[in-house]
Amino acid sequence: MTKNAKTVLILLTAMNLRLAVTAVTPLFGTIQRALHVTSATTALLVTLPLLCFAGGALLTPRLYQRFGAQPLLVTATGLLVLANLLRPTNVVWLLSGTLLIGLAIAGLNVLVPIMVAQTSSSPAATTQLTSAYAVTMNVVAACGTALVMPLAQRWGWAAVLRSFALPAAITLVAALWVRFPRPSRQSPTTSKHGNALSLLKRDRTARLLTVFMGLQSLIFYSLIAWLPDIFHALGATTTQAGNLLAVFQLVGIPAALVLNWVTNPRHLLWGLGGGYLVGLLSLFWPGAGWWIAAGVLGVTAALIFSLALNLIATSSAVVTTVARRSALAQSVGYLLAAAGPVILGNLYDVTQTWLPVLGVLGLLSGLTLMVGLRLSR
Template identity: 30%
Template sequence: MRKQGKILIIGIILFAGVMRTPIGMVSPLLSSIQHSLGVPAGLLGSITTIPLLCFAFFSPFVPQLGRKYGNELVMFLAVLILAVGNYFRVFSTAWLLGGTMLIGLSIAVLNVLMPVTIAQKYPQRVGVMTSLYTFSMTLFSALASGQSVVMAQRFGWQKAMQSISLLALIGMVFWLPALKGMHRAKAGKKGGSSVWKARGAWYLSLFMGLQSLLFYTTLTWVPSILVAHGLSQGEASQLFGLMQLASLVPSYVVPILAYRFKRVRGIILTMTVSFLAGIGLLMVPTASFGLTVVIVIVLGAASNIAFSLTMALFSLKTSTPEQTGDISGMAQAVGYVLAAIGPVSFGYLQHITGSWTLPLSILLVVIIVLTFFGLAVDQRETIFDD
């Protein structure tokens, strides 16, 4: 591999590293942020919701930006905006909200264009590079979530959060080789069918959406459920970190397996069984630490099997990088609408029923529907097949 290609791989790793950390790092620091900036309690939830809404409403427009100005340049500028928004959001409540919006728009660009860029730059190694990308994103997020409180205690929460901007700027340096070989769409009428009219594209978009709903719902509420079962907040926090670490292996292995075998029925059924087991066991009101370790490991693995498979399917079920960009934009628009409403609806159901049983039972139904859409996608060579 040429030297420029090796440098760009580091850029991909570092860009992937800032695709979850600006959001995941916030949750453990919410009390410090509220105390320091005087953020009203009602606005705290928006710090997580704003990026999801940005993903949902901005993602469909990202492929056009990439085609017009070049995917690599658009991603480079997105990371610059992310670095600026993240750096300044620690100074006031207004900057916190504005900076979070800039971060959300920037990550929307990266979410859509990273699979496209990998397909363009590494057409013979898409599976391996997708694995590296999803693994890096998961690893950096887990490390940031787990170490954010320690960093805040040592350096202050502001510097802890601003460290993500430094990571982004370093990533931009290693991304420079990509700007020398930018991909832009050729002038003329775009060929092919509209992705929004393809039944297979809707199946994949709903698969993306339901797995996002499951991921963000469990990410939001599992610690509270564990505390309700009798575990201490410290134990729940440790197990929450374990749940994220459990997702590392699937994040690397799943895309490679998907590209090797092409048909992913086995991966989908493994995901289904893992989700059903994890959610089903979570419904058991036990304070057993050993059983809870099993639950969070299974749930963490299931969530990342679903996510990593979705990222692989964007390229696996399309014929050109342009199609990959279109389905990536569509699926993430649909997906993050569901992701935004999932945790809120789950919490509301728990509030009105006073129990976790009904919300968790609904998630079991969601898992079955998720499986149906996954198998429907797997039956098609591409998402444009009838």
């Protein structure tokens, strides 16, 4: 199978990695009224997938080793099609479908770096392909978030939720005929790193990747959850806070392309550390500073996520090692991401001010920089 066909399949797969999770949030109010559910129930539409990302990622490398990339890709995309079509049916399917979507995307999160590693012939090619799929993922998710309300007003919220099955269906068709090499039954890492605990004990790179992925995920999802409230507490109107969050998400679209221009990860990491610092400090400059904060933090969060994916994909020439490291890093990363907004929200409830939360985010940003610098030695 040609390299171009594999590249297209990777990009099609990337279309599904965030859309069904992030684009549903503007519909929360509509879903609550239509199905007579609480805010806590609709919050599960984001929390459940993150927890699935954490647990499902650990299972994917074993399934990959047993069945190969194509059967897993077909199964995951088929599951996405089915779950998206059934999700708007009733409350039971709303939650069950979300759970299935989370499990399917958890598998795809691990499969995509594996497919990138099998497709690319050099570290530079890996970086370019990682950038391309990260941009694709962000573009589709951002467009979905922007269009979901206008389309819901025209077609209804249920039809919009079902439309999320379309990119999954296209990917499913492509996955049926684009084949990737099956993993060898005996891998040099199989006996040495038989499970996650063993990998953490014996593989220093896996430990660093796990901490790096976890910290940047916690920061990103905490900002997604609480930035509007932080802006509002600092004096922004509700409308301004919503627009600032939109800027935070949209500016991340081209950020992954920076990986093609800055090839030294240590230089990039110092720039990202500066981005966190400037973004957090700019929050305290009313007016123009809020827009600077939203833009700088958005670019920083998106770029460090792309860097984390690239560091995973280029961490080894052995595909099964990449698979295990990817699964471990993403499972712990998304587990922290699910816990971060809750912990920081509780911190605000106790202190009744966002200053401690911003202080914790600043400390976590510095720790992320330190781990990344050790990882890139």
